[in-house]
Amino acid sequence: MKQILVIVPFPMSDENLQSRKAQLAAVELSPNLNFTFRPVKAAPRNYISQADMVMADIGILEAGLSAEEEGFDAVCVDTMSDSGVAALRSILRIPVVGPGRVAMLEAMMLGSRFSIVTMWQKWRHLYEKTISDLGISHALASVRSIDVAPDNQALLGGREDDTFPLLEAAARQAIEEDRAEVIILGSTTMHQAHAHLVAALDVPVINPGPLTYKTVESLLSLGLSHSLASYPKSLVSRNEMIKSMLAAANKFEH
Numbered sequence: 001m002k003q004i005l006v007i008v009p010f011p012m013s014d015e016n017l018q019s020r021k022a023q024l025a026a027v028e029l030s031p032n033l034n035f036t037f038r039p040v041k042a043a044p045r046n047y048i049s050q051a052d053m054v055m056a057d058i059g060i061l062e063a064g065l066s067a068e069e070e071g072f073d074a075v076c077v078d079t080m081s082d083s084g085v086a087a088l089r090s091i092l093r094i095p096v097v098g099p100g101r102v103a104m105l106e107a108m109m110l111g112s113r114f115s116i117v118t119m120w121q122k123w124r125h126l127y128e129k130t131i132s133d134l135g136i137s138h139a140l141a142s143v144r145s146i147d148v149a150p151d152n153q154a155l156l157g158g159r160e161d162d163t164f165p166l167l168e169a170a171a172r173q174a175i176e177e178d179r180a181e182v183i184i185l186g187s188t189t190m191h192q193a194h195a196h197l198v199a200a201l202d203v204p205v206i207n208p209g210p211l212t213y214k215t216v217e218s219l220l221s222l223g224l225s226h227s228l229a230s231y232p233k234s235l236v237s238r239n240e241m242i243k244s245m246l247a248a249a250n251k252f253e254h
Contacts, residue, residue, distance in 0.1 A: 118186025
């Protein structure tokens with residue numbers, strides 16, 4: 001049995017964690033994979049500023065520092081920002097996968113132009129960074145936002161009637177006006193809208209969270225992981241310092 005750690009980028013209750021775990025039901029996975037969802041100890045309220053992004057990196061890094069020692073075979077990071085992915089790759093030899101880069105590269109395999117449909121215009125910088133890093137601005141048709149503040153705890157639960165039609169309308173605009181050939185959901189917090197959009201639209205709709213699970217499944221079956229030449233290790237470990245920092249931050253959160 002292969003053990004997969006899924007790092008959830010916000011502290012949350014067991015009840016709210018179930019909304020994240022529900023992503024597993026969206027895709028058929030090998031019975032030989034077992035997924036453990038772990039919230040971070042501390043995080044920004046949302047991912048808006050550069051200060052927020054630094055805090056997110058540190059929280060996710062700490063949550064996965066010991067994954068290999070704990071017996072996990074791979075790590076998935078449950079945020080389209082891919083926060084902490086590069087840092088964890090510099091520490092772990094096991095695969096570490098984030099949904100942002102994976103979703104965009106998958107979209108380019110399915111069509112020549114993709115649009116990102118998202119909840120909040122303030123998240124645009126997350127996508128622009130990944131697109132710039134990958135050098136794929138030519139493939140981006142648009143980023144369409146319904147500009148509704150997200151709920152990173154309850155996700156879309158209880159707001160389906162309000163948000164699903166708005167997301168569908170934004171996706172149709174992307175297809176008809178921006179010539180998008182593939183739609184990417186802009187956040188793993190939007191996964192509950194995936195089935196609705198798939199039924200309503202005539203182009204592929206990528207659900208980023210479950211895509212990371214299938215990517216990890218593939219990497220493990222192929223015996224592949226990230227290149228240590230691309231993600232070199234630090235000369236001196238600061239793992240214990242990071243753990244102490246987040247233990248203190250966790251007390252502050254509560």
